[in-house]
Amino acid sequence: MLPIRAEAVDYAAGGVPILRGVTLTLEAGPPCLIIGPNGAGKSVLLRLLHGLLRPAAGRITPAAAIRGAMVFQRPVLLRRSVLGNLRYPLALAGLGREEQARRAAAALDRVGLAALAHRPARRLSGGEQQRLALARAAALAPDVLFLDEPCASLDPAATRAVEAIIAGIAAEGCKIVMTTHDLGQARRLAGEVVFLNRGRVVEQSPAAAFFAGPASAEAAAFLRGELLW
Amino acid sequence: MLPIRAEAVDYAAGGVPILRGVTLTLEAGPPCLIIGPNGAGKSVLLRLLHGLLRPAAGRITPAAAIRGAMVFQRPVLLRRSVLGNLRYPLALAGLGREEQARRAAAALDRVGLAALAHRPARRLSGGEQQRLALARAAALAPDVLFLDEPCASLDPAATRAVEAIIAGIAAEGCKIVMTTHDLGQARRLAGEVVFLNRGRVVEQSPAAAFFAGPASAEAAAFLRGELLW
Amino acid sequence: MLGILGLSLRVSLTALGIAALVGLPLGALLAVARFPGRHALVIGLNALMGLPPVVAGLLIYLLLSRSGPLGRFGLLFTPTAMVIAQAALIAPILAALSRGVLEALWEEYADQLRSFGAGPWRAVPTLLWDGRFALLTVLLAGFGRAAAEVGAVMVVGGNIEGFTRTMTTAIALETSKGDLPLALALGLVLMAIVLGVNMLAQALREAAGRGGA
Amino acid sequence: MLGILGLSLRVSLTALGIAALVGLPLGALLAVARFPGRHALVIGLNALMGLPPVVAGLLIYLLLSRSGPLGRFGLLFTPTAMVIAQAALIAPILAALSRGVLEALWEEYADQLRSFGAGPWRAVPTLLWDGRFALLTVLLAGFGRAAAEVGAVMVVGGNIEGFTRTMTTAIALETSKGDLPLALALGLVLMAIVLGVNMLAQALREAAGRGGA
Amino acid sequence: QDRFITLASTTSTEQSGLFGHILPLFTRATGIAVRVVALGTGQALDVGRRGDADVLLVHDRAAEDRFVEGGFGGPRRQVMYNDFVLIGPGADPAGIAMTRDVGEALRRIAGARAPFVSRGDRSGTHAAELRLWQEAGVDPVAGRGQWYREVGQGMGPALNTAAAQDAYLLSDRGTWLAFRNRQGLKVLVEGDARLLNQYGVIPVSPQRHPHVKAAEAASFVEWLIGPEGQAAIAGYRIGGEPLFFPNATDG
Numbered sequence A, B: 001m002l003p004i005r006a007e008a009v010d011y012a013a014g015g016v017p018i019l020r021g022v023t024l025t026l027e028a029g030p031p032c033l034i035i036g037p038n039g040a041g042k043s044v045l046l047r048l049l050h051g052l053l054r055p056a057a058g059r060i061t062p063a064a065a066i067r068g069a070m071v072f073q074r075p076v077l078l079r080r081s082v083l084g085n086l087r088y089p090l091a092l093a094g095l096g097r098e099e100q101a102r103r104a105a106a107a108l109d110r111v112g113l114a115a116l117a118h119r120p121a122r123r124l125s126g127g128e129q130q131r132l133a134l135a136r137a138a139a140l141a142p143d144v145l146f147l148d149e150p151c152a153s154l155d156p157a158a159t160r161a162v163e164a165i166i167a168g169i170a171a172e173g174c175k176i177v178m179t180t181h182d183l184g185q186a187r188r189l190a191g192e193v194v195f196l197n198r199g200r201v202v203e204q205s206p207a208a209a210f211f212a213g214p215a216s217a218e219a220a221a222f223l224r225g226e227l228l229w
Numbered sequence C, D: 001m002l003g004i005l006g007l008s009l010r011v012s013l014t015a016l017g018i019a020a021l022v023g024l025p026l027g028a029l030l031a032v033a034r035f036p037g038r039h040a041l042v043i044g045l046n047a048l049m050g051l052p053p054v055v056a057g058l059l060i061y062l063l064l065s066r067s068g069p070l071g072r073f074g075l076l077f078t079p080t081a082m083v084i085a086q087a088a089l090i091a092p093i094l095a096a097l098s099r100g101v102l103e104a105l106w107e108e109y110a111d112q113l114r115s116f117g118a119g120p121w122r123a124v125p126t127l128l129w130d131g132r133f134a135l136l137t138v139l140l141a142g143f144g145r146a147a148a149e150v151g152a153v154m155v156v157g158g159n160i161e162g163f164t165r166t167m168t169t170a171i172a173l174e175t176s177k178g179d180l181p182l183a184l185a186l187g188l189v190l191m192a193i194v195l196g197v198n199m200l201a202q203a204l205r206e207a208a209g210r211g212g213a
Numbered sequence E: 001q002d003r004f005i006t007l008a009s010t011t012s013t014e015q016s017g018l019f020g021h022i023l024p025l026f027t028r029a030t031g032i033a034v035r036v037v038a039l040g041t042g043q044a045l046d047v048g049r050r051g052d053a054d055v056l057l058v059h060d061r062a063a064e065d066r067f068v069e070g071g072f073g074g075p076r077r078q079v080m081y082n083d084f085v086l087i088g089p090g091a092d093p094a095g096i097a098m099t100r101d102v103g104e105a106l107r108r109i110a111g112a113r114a115p116f117v118s119r120g121d122r123s124g125t126h127a128a129e130l131r132l133w134q135e136a137g138v139d140p141v142a143g144r145g146q147w148y149r150e151v152g153q154g155m156g157p158a159l160n161t162a163a164a165q166d167a168y169l170l171s172d173r174g175t176w177l178a179f180r181n182r183q184g185l186k187v188l189v190e191g192d193a194r195l196l197n198q199y200g201v202i203p204v205s206p207q208r209h210p211h212v213k214a215a216e217a218a219s220f221v222e223w224l225i226g227p228e229g230q231a232a233i234a235g236y237r238i239g240g241e242p243l244f245f246p247n248a249t250d251g
Ligand SMILES: Nc1ncnc2c1ncn2[C@@H]1O[C@H](COP(=O)(O)OP(=O)(O)OP(=O)(O)O)[C@@H](O)[C@H]1O
Pocket: A013, A014, A016, A018, A036, A037, A038, A039, A040, A041, A042, A043, A044, A045, A073, B123, B124, B125, B126, B127, B128, B153, B155
């Protein structure tokens, strides 16, 4: 699957240009964090890279319909139990019943939802839903995992635990492509950073370099918390 | 409207007890921050205080059906334009057309969405949606404003700006009752803190005292980021 | 032929309009409000979708007949009577189907609208407006039922040539005359008209959809 | 009387079953898949909700009549013919209505299911299952239409006493005899049965709903 | 048109096309339009009883007399007749084409257990058919569910059914002549005096229903049984064959 390359990708919706000339390469390696202000186009970019949207211009390779797995910014839970939600994609992936059960149980355990396995998923609290969505995508053991602000609703301890989970997944060789508004989290996880602003990739740099001193004035303002709408 | 008192409130749903013996008083004054781990019952408590849910036992006074305004953890935007979403509750509150337009424009401006006024609201990015929901509730100029993690999807600059807005609303005499997982934010905004864990109010303290040294071991563990699911 | 077509359309669309005015708000109210007897009402409306047209026709017939309570208006065997019968027939269908459709929307909106202080009465128009695209299919189902309906209009309209003969009663008549080719041809014409109405509705929907949803 | 009732129920429910087997997946597929001609198909199905029963009946009649293509099976004027006619009549209704209902669900699910790699064929059963409560109303609408239907079963069944006479054709017969009280009484009995079916469906729904949604 | 009357009649008269021929003549002569509601005979009489029509044209003598005796309208005037014909498949499996005796024909049908379609709707035609079976000494109800098939519908649908089933049936000549979906059906027995089908016209009583347009109804009856109306009836032909025979003066 890797590397995934976006070349001069444009995207528009509802008559509004959303992404313009996005070129970037995702190589095997530590997590790539996509950061930028609200409305910069991070979620749209993830959807494009995941394969849910098609570029209006430019291209993304490999051209497989869907690349890897994704956790959406707003989790979509099926009208089933927590366990049912976990097993659905595993069944779709063609895993046997036993393997499904094994993986689902392990995934629930990992995000601390084992006790809620039989609850209707859509009744979970915000943070519980987010953890379920992450567990569900991770259980697929994809080679690329797109995470759209996976910790936005998590409490401090859960955030740390999920960060550890993500780091663990990355260590097992899965490429993490993730957005976050928590710059501390970005620092802790990122191998490289893509800084997006107003639909353009302003810079793509190794994380250490980016946080030490970004190349662009916009990114610097963003890091100082001064890049306001 | 104030003070709002909850007395020995129990709540259960789907056969599961969610809140147990919750007693607290919300007095006029600086913001009250409700914090606690995922699934502690914060959102349910806000709904009870707002008047959307009825206690299974105990009572909440005053008994008005709906108290103040609320921004939900997962914003619910109507299938209308951004502006249409803002005007809807204002029209419902019986404001004249001109007053509606004035307030809507001011509210949009305040959260930096003026340029998106005519976009379909449900197509906004996660952070834009959250800001719209906040602007919509605040435009009603309620005397109590319930905010359920209003900054979860906001970028760093937007978070600071929204914190300033919230502080401003509070300064105008509106009681803010808010949840957050961002302890830094809680420190910056809170006048008092309610710490909720597993459906119980563990403590209700002035913010300064709470963050200096919480009375309970659970809260201390939570602040250290060690109270894991 | 043109007269018959016009009458068919006029009766079906008027009946649809009246039924929508009653049925859609009722459906929305049932999606929104919780009151004693609501459950029974929902089941009753669902069951009324199975009201046989002839029975509806008979009831309206007895009501409008000279010896019936509304006899003095002399409405029996007039297009008005047909409109009444069809409206009575499809209003429950619109109500039951729109309740089903709007209940899903309400599930999403309930907390937010209640938070705005909107009572059931205020929530009804909001649901109808925000659910208008989904309701279009419901309306088209109602229109289809009205356009295809023959039992009720036959009983209360009397299939009077040049006055209350509609496409469907004409089709029934030609069928009983054994003129199956003519009956089928009339059926095709009727279907073409119905198709036209559906295409128009779809075009309107798209024009509206472009404005933003 | 009991025989007539039984036949009515048997025919309507069998037709509903067959129509559901075709119509619901088709509706779901139309909600899910994007292919050339989909738009036309949707409009066509919506329009078919306005297919007059007599016309549907005539088409099936011509198909099954001994000079027709399927004549050698001798199905005309049998309950089987009535089932075929009713199924043909309500399958488009089920498809059109379920498409409308499931499109809303698909709007929410689309990205997630596609992300799981579920193609249209795999998404169809998921939508049908997760939308089952909303589809209940659609099924009840189809059942109502089948139970109330007289035009098609009359043409292809022939209303033969003791063999293809259903409640609705019996009601039409008594009406033409001028025995309105008997016709109305039969109508009441039919409505009671339809109500019973609706109550049963509702009870089943509630029992299932308690299991978790 | 402001002046109109409502005429309740039977499906067989409507489906024969008679009204399309004679009513425009009446309207031209009098300026009164006629709205025809074609129903089963029983239903037509019921419509009259309730005052929902101004005048009736039906063909079930016994029921008509009860209607008049009940004070719902009258007087009944005889207008025209046509005749019933026994129709069956060209192959004629019961071999009835040779006989001119309708009783014998029915007995052969029953004997051969050949499919027979009955209106089964207590219409005038159905009443006539049952009378003929009785006179023939056969109880067809024994064959119900097998060869004797009561379809409970109007004349046209009954003909459609017989055509599709290669069955025998009794039809009025007018509907038969106007009927298009004959497939293999033919007239096999006709001309027996017992096959006469008499129509009568009855104005609805204005005493019972004051809103009834008595004057217009009276001019309709007058015209129908008068020379113009009788001539118009005689003038309605299909393929050169008359469908109805005026006989108002005989009564
Ligand atoms: N389908 C659409 N139609 C119209 N506008 C859209 C659509 N999808 C996204 N947008 C707009 O494109 C911009 C980028 O959206 P996107 O969701 O990618 O932002 P984001 O970077 O993820 O922001 P956030 O941090 O708030 O999640 C936003 O301004 C949004 O309003």
